[in-house]
Amino acid sequence: YTADGTLVGEEASVPLQTVFSQPVTFQTYKVQPGDTISGITKKFGLKNISTLIAVNDIDNVRQLCAGQKLKIPSIDGLYYTVKPGNSLTGISAKYNVTMEDLLDVNELEAAELKAGQQLFIPGAKLESSALQNALGELFKRPIAAKFRFTSMFGPRLDPFSGVKSYHTGIDMACPQGTPILASSSGTVSFAGYSNIYGNYVIIRHSNGYQTLYAHMSKILAKKGQWVSQGTRIGLVGSTGYSTGPHLHFTVYKNGQLVNPMTLIK
Incomplete structure (x- = not known):
């Protein structure tokens, strides 16, 4: 995967605008021995490993274990919790997603939002530091010499x-x-x-x-x-x-x- 978590060599089989017009759905997957985040991401046709990390609130992918259950969304993206004063227009601009996509993916009938409401932001990715942290790459050994x-x-x-x-x-x-x-x-x-x-x-x-x-x-x-x-x-x-x-x-x-x-x- 690349620095932003996108799987290398994976091409979207369906145009994103077509995918985003459908409501996001979820399924549950039970982690098997030998599974990795990138492998599970590819298995379900997703393109970015940060999707599963964000949706399942995974702090450290090294702690992924067999038998653990993961929530798998039908499209790439992440959750956003609406804050007081947020508007659909503002969230649309922040994540560079059209208002129509936000409405369709979340099955919203109106653009009015309530504080605490959760929205699924299609195509959104984790910030670099959060992704590095989850992948165990935020910290390096403090001794570079032999020890x-x-x-x-x-x-x-x-x-x-x-x-x-x-x-x-x-x-x-x-x-x-x-x-x-x-x-x-x-x-x-x-x-x-x-x-x-x-x-x-x-x-x-x-x-x-x-x-x-x-x-x-x-x-x-x-x-x-x-x-x-x-x-x-x-x-x-x-x-x-x-x-x-x-x-x-x-x-x-x-x-x-x-x-x-x-x-x-």
Whole structure:
């Protein structure tokens, strides 16, 4: 598929204007072992993988599992929840869809809308960041050099005391001074020191995400700085509560811990 989710080599068998004149219908599909989003998309004659991701509110395609039930629309597109003050004219212009198509696809008899009403927008696609996030491409490994994982996310024995504890991120061991890279674009919300994390940086990203990079030997980023994905923000070290040179990498979504391995490419 291309960067916007369109399947490569797929040609529409029916002119879009003909398809859009029919009301959207839905069917249920039970995911089979080995299924992928792109495969299911093709199976049902859809052209863009973001349709199934959006309609089924899939946060991460890697978590798609056999037995899961998906809602399959008859045409490509996504849902839009009407907000106070919205008009059919405005929504039509925003998504570059004719009012006639919106009326026909949603079987609307009038152009009047109510806040909270759901419309199916034919041909609409997810925004790039939302699609990247669902595909596990929004974040990249913060270490580009050779490293080894020394501790994963979840329950573990504390490396100093041997007591059972919960590890809030992943540890990536590599030589002192190895560059640490911003896993995704965002704004540096903190750059400083603590007894636990040593020298560390927190970056605020879109969609409610934050990433934390700890135990640096040196911080290269500054609070308030905008950094692009791959920007050097520090150097690997062993400051704070650490047994040796490594990067401790933590991800939050809306303030809740997330296993980084479900996100990084």
